[in-house]
Amino acid sequence: MPVINMRGIKREYRMESKKSSKKESVTVVVRALRGLDFSAEAGEFVSVMGPSGSGKSTLMNILGCLDKPSGGTYNLDGIETSTSDSDTFAYIRNRKIGFVFQSFNLLARTTALENVELPLFYRRRDKNENRQSSSGRRETAMAALREVGLGDRMDHFPSQLSGGQQQRVAIARAMVNDPSFILADEPTGNLDTGMTLEIMGLFQQLNDRGKTIVMVTHEPELADYTKRIITLRDGELVSDKQVTQRRSALDDLVKWKNDHALLADNALLAEDAHSAEDAL
Ligand SMILES: Nc1ncnc2c1ncn2[C@@H]1O[C@H](COP(=O)(O)OP(=O)(O)O)[C@@H](O)[C@H]1O
Numbered sequence: 001m002p003v004i005n006m007r008g009i010k011r012e013y014r015m016e017s018k019k020s021s022k023k024e025s026v027t028v029v030v031r032a033l034r035g036l037d038f039s040a041e042a043g044e045f046v047s048v049m050g051p052s053g054s055g056k057s058t059l060m061n062i063l064g065c066l067d068k069p070s071g072g073t074y075n076l077d078g079i080e081t082s083t084s085d086s087d088t089f090a091y092i093r094n095r096k097i098g099f100v101f102q103s104f105n106l107l108a109r110t111t112a113l114e115n116v117e118l119p120l121f122y123r124r125r126d127k128n129e130n131r132q133s134s135s136g137r138r139e140t141a142m143a144a145l146r147e148v149g150l151g152d153r154m155d156h157f158p159s160q161l162s163g164g165q166q167q168r169v170a171i172a173r174a175m176v177n178d179p180s181f182i183l184a185d186e187p188t189g190n191l192d193t194g195m196t197l198e199i200m201g202l203f204q205q206l207n208d209r210g211k212t213i214v215m216v217t218h219e220p221e222l223a224d225y226t227k228r229i230i231t232l233r234d235g236e237l238v239s240d241k242q243v244t245q246r247r248s249a250l251d252d253l254v255k256w257k258n259d260h261a262l263l264a265d266n267a268l269l270a271e272d273a274h275s276a277e278d279a280l
Pocket residue numbers: 013014015030031032050051052053054055056057058059
C-alpha cells in the first residue's frame with residue numbers, strides 16, 4: 001500500500017475582483033492543480049520540481065494536510081484525508097508528517113533538545129496515545145539528535161549553531177514522532193554549498209535507513225540526490241522519472257572540500273608571492 005495516494009487532486013482559488021467601470025464583481029478562478037495523480041511508496045525519496053507558479057506550494061500544502069483539495073482523493077497511510085474531520089486532520093499533521101522548512105523554524109530561546117522534544121509534548125495531549133514520561137520523551141529526542149549527528153550539541157541554543165546544524169535540529173524534530181514521511185520545502189535554500197551537501201547527505205542516509213522523503217526544490221542539482229523527480233507545470237504533472245544515476249552528496253562534499261582547500265592554498269601562495277615581491 002502506498003504511503004501517499006492522490007487521485008485527481010484539484011485545487012481552485014476563487015477571487016473576487018471588482019471591475020472599475022461596473023458595480024458588479026467578477027469571480028476569477030485560478031486552477032492551481034488540475035486533477036493530479038501522484039503516489040509514493042514507503043522508502044521513496046521524491047523531489048517535486050517545476051517553475052514558479054506551477055503549483056508546488058499548493059501541492060505541498062495538500063500533501064502536508066495544511067489545506068484540503070477542491071476535488072479528488074488523498075489517502076495517507078491508509079487514512080482518507082479528504083473526508084476526515086478537523087481533529088483527524090490535525091492528528092495526521094502532527095503524527096504522520098515531519099515538516100522541514102527553508103527557514104528551520106526553531107524556537108530561539110529553546111535548546112536543541114527542547115526543540116526536538118516539542119512534538120512529543122503535543123502528542124501527550126492526544127488521549128488515544130500512550131503517555132510518554134518526561135524522561136522517555138527526553139530519551140526519544142536525544143536519540144533523534146544523535147541520529148542527525150548532533151549528540152554533542154543538545155544543550156545549544158539555535159543562535160549557537162551553524163545554519164546546517166540548525167537544519168539538522170529541525171530534521172531531528174521532524175523525525176521524532178516517527179512520521180509516515182518527511183515533507184521538506186526547499187530545505188537547503190538558506191544554506192551555503194558545503195552545508196547544502198551535508199544536509200542532502202543526511203537526507204540520503206535517513207532515506208537509506210528507510211525514511212520516506214518528499215522534497216520541493218527548484219534546483220535540478222539537488223534533485224539528482226533523490227531517487228525520483230516529479231515535475232509540475234501549470235498545475236499538472238508533466239513528468240515523473242526515476243533518477244538513474246543518483247549522486248552521493250557525501251562524496252560530492254568530500255570533493256567540494258578538497259577543491260576548496262586547494263583554492264585556499266592557491267590564495268595563500270598568491271599572497272606569499274605578493275609579500276615576497278613587496279620584500280624585494
Ligand atoms: N492563496 C491563493 N489565492 C489565489 N491564487 C493562488 C493562491 N496561492 C497560489 N495561487 C495561484 O496558484 C498557482 C500556483 O501557485 P503555487 O502553488 O504557489 O506555485 P509554486 O509554488 O509552484 O510557485 C499560481 O498561479 C498562483 O498565483
